Amino acid sequence: MGETLFLAHRVPFPPDRGDKIRSFHVLRALARLGPVHVGTFDDRSGYGDEFLTGIAASHHLVPARKRDMIAAAEAMAKGQPVSLAAFANDRLHEWVAQVLHYRPIDAIYVFSGQMAQYVPPHFPGRVVLDLCDVDSAKFEAYGNAGHGPKAWIHAREGRLLASAEERFARAADTTLLISENEANLFRTRVSNMHQIDLRVMRNGIDANFFAPDAVKAEPTLYGPGPNIVFTGQMDYAPNVAAVERMAQRILPAIREVHRDAEFHIVGRAPTPAVKALGKHAGVTVWGEVPDVRPYLAEADIVAAPLTIARGIQNKVLEAMAMAKPVLLSPEAATGIDAEDGVHFAVAEGDRMMAGRALALIDDRAKARAMGEAARAFVLEHQGWAAMLSGLGELLRPSLADPVRDAA
Missing domain, CATH: 3.40.50.2000 (Glycogen Phosphorylase B;)
Structure with missing residues (x-):
């Protein structure tokens, strides 16, 4: 493989919560396949720079995502999901553009839908979108279970995020979900599956550590x-x-x-x-x-x-x-x-x-x-070794690859 750009909404270290456990193991697997460049957001763990310096060929660590109130105001003004506004960062956009210009990037691995906004619509290499799960359904459930303004906000987020998830999946070469249940749920929430290559990559466990x-x-x-x-x-x-x-x-x-x-x-x-x-x-x-x-x-x-x-x-x-x-x-x-x-x-x-x-x-x-x-x-x-065994094949170009829609 050539070089890979890895984009994640949260620095993949330490692996002490669900999404960071998955992103940590995926990033380690990518680094074994070839040079990887990482763009991500810090979560004030204190370990971000040291970890990324040790595993990535280069990295850009945004100090923090936007505050909730600022992200909500921007999202309301632009008609966006708050989830996307919270992780929109001009400097990270600039860094991604520089990496794609100066480095031979063959593939982009997008971890979580919030980061799909950083993929240029005409990137010629492979794009793998790891949604993990269907976030829009979670917000929809919050909206249905709640009441008052907060329920309205959650319902809005679920609706707009569902549209964004479908759009991003159409723009990617392959979209990953964490289980067959999540994949089936995603299928019921899109207008059609035309040009969406949907696959399941389950989470693993380090059974030597948890023993x-x-x-x-x-x-x-x-x-x-x-x-x-x-x-x-x-x-x-x-x-x-x-x-x-x-x-x-x-x-x-x-x-x-x-x-x-x-x-x-x-x-x-x-x-x-x-x-x-x-x-x-x-x-x-x-x-x-x-x-x-x-x-x-x-x-x-x-x-x-x-x-x-x-x-x-x-x-x-x-x-x-x-x-x-x-x-x-x-x-x-x-x-x-x-x-x-x-x-x-x-x-x-x-x-x-x-x-x-x-x-x-x-x-x-x-x-x-x-x-x-x-x-x-x-x-x-x-x-984890079994769960990630097909990762290299996902990132290699294929003559059978469909032409992606622009995001």
Whole structure:
């Protein structure tokens, strides 16, 4: 391969949240194929420049995306989705133009739809658009579930972003989504699939890192339990809703039978609403921790009671790789071709969620067997090497490539 331009809406390091885990592994795979140039936005992690200097032939790191209010004002004035306005940056546009002019760029890998605005309409090489999931559907769901001005804003975002996603997919050579469910959802939201090459590239898991024997046991980390754990970015609305559901409705039903049952919320940037859950009996909000693995290792159950979930949930794969029984909603199970009752436990409503938790608590042998089966499933089906094995072919020009529409 020649050289690749990689555009991402968030610096792919450290790989400590869903999209950054995927972009981190994709970027590493691209760097193994040939020189890669990276344009991205910092997220104040403090690691961006050092990481990019070590992996990229060149890079441009925008200090921060626009503030929400500024992006919203620009989006309203221009009739754009706020998601695009937030990541519009003149200097990054200039840097992209310079890279394409001076370097032999054969392919552009666009990570997340917000970055498709940087691809020139007449770029002659390959363009791969990795949408990951259908963001417009998420905003549409927010709009349907909410009320007042915020619901109107979310509905507007869902509508305009859906149009942009279709336009960008037509301009790309190949569009990637994270699961068959997301791909099927995308198909229902476009006018037609003419000139859209839609494929699935699932998320993987580093099963050597997330492994039961990769961390030292910390038996005093929690109380006697049973201990139920949720991990994730705790300023992300679906995660906030999930832990509120667990703390307020599911845990109390479990504690009616097991008075010592505890729920642990592990993840950075907890909102005030999440922190307030720590006042509930049996709930501990840990916030950001240096390493999530010990908190998974000492869990009796890992829970993911999400009601809005796009793509594949890394938190579920991580817990499965740690050989833990995972209690999850149907939404959180989408995109993972595992078997309910064997590799994890799927429950739809609050009562069923509590019932399946109690069954796992009361049958430790079954819970242990489920965890062992979960890890075996991850080892066989979900490794990153297998997931990214076709990446090189996606970026190579083909004589059968269709002519792209201009964006």
